[in-house]
Amino acid sequence: MLKRYKPDDQNFTQAQQIWAILSGYAEFQIDESSWGKGKVTYSDLTRRMGLNSSFARIISTRLDIIANFCKQNNLPALNVIVVSKSDGKPGHAVLLSQFNNTDDETEAVLNTNWYEIRIPSIREFREAHEAGKQRE
Numbered sequence: 001m002l003k004r005y006k007p008d009d010q011n012f013t014q015a016q017q018i019w020a021i022l023s024g025y026a027e028f029q030i031d032e033s034s035w036g037k038g039k040v041t042y043s044d045l046t047r048r049m050g051l052n053s054s055f056a057r058i059i060s061t062r063l064d065i066i067a068n069f070c071k072q073n074n075l076p077a078l079n080v081i082v083v084s085k086s087d088g089k090p091g092h093a094v095l096l097s098q099f100n101n102t103d104d105e106t107e108a109v110l111n112t113n114w115y116e117i118r119i120p121s122i123r124e125f126r127e128a129h130e131a132g133k134q135r136e
Contacts, residue, residue: 012122015065021048023114035088038110067095068132076108
C-alpha cells in the first residue's frame, strides 16, 4: 500500500522525509537558493515537504534528530545545508563532525555519496536522538 508523508507525521517520520530531500540537494548540488549549490532554505525545505512556510519555524527538532544521527555515525552533518533565507547560515542544531566550521562541514556533506547510505529507520533516529539528549 502506498504511503505518503503527512503534515501530522511524527518527528522521526518527518526526519526520514527531510533526510531524503537533503540527500538529493547534497548529491545533485541543487542551486535553488541564493546561498550556493547544495543549500536549501528552511522555507524551501518545508515547501518540498508539502507543508506551508509556517512550518519552517518548527522543523528544527527534525533537523536535530538528523544531526544526532550523523554525529553518532561519523557522518558530516547533513543538516548543515539547511540555511536561513536572510543570512544563508545554518541554524543552531548543526553538530559539527570533525570540522571546526560550517563551510568545511558543508564541503564534506557535498562530497559524501548520500545515496550509498540507507535512509535511517524511525527506530535508528529515535535511538540517536535519545543518546544525543543524554549527552547534553
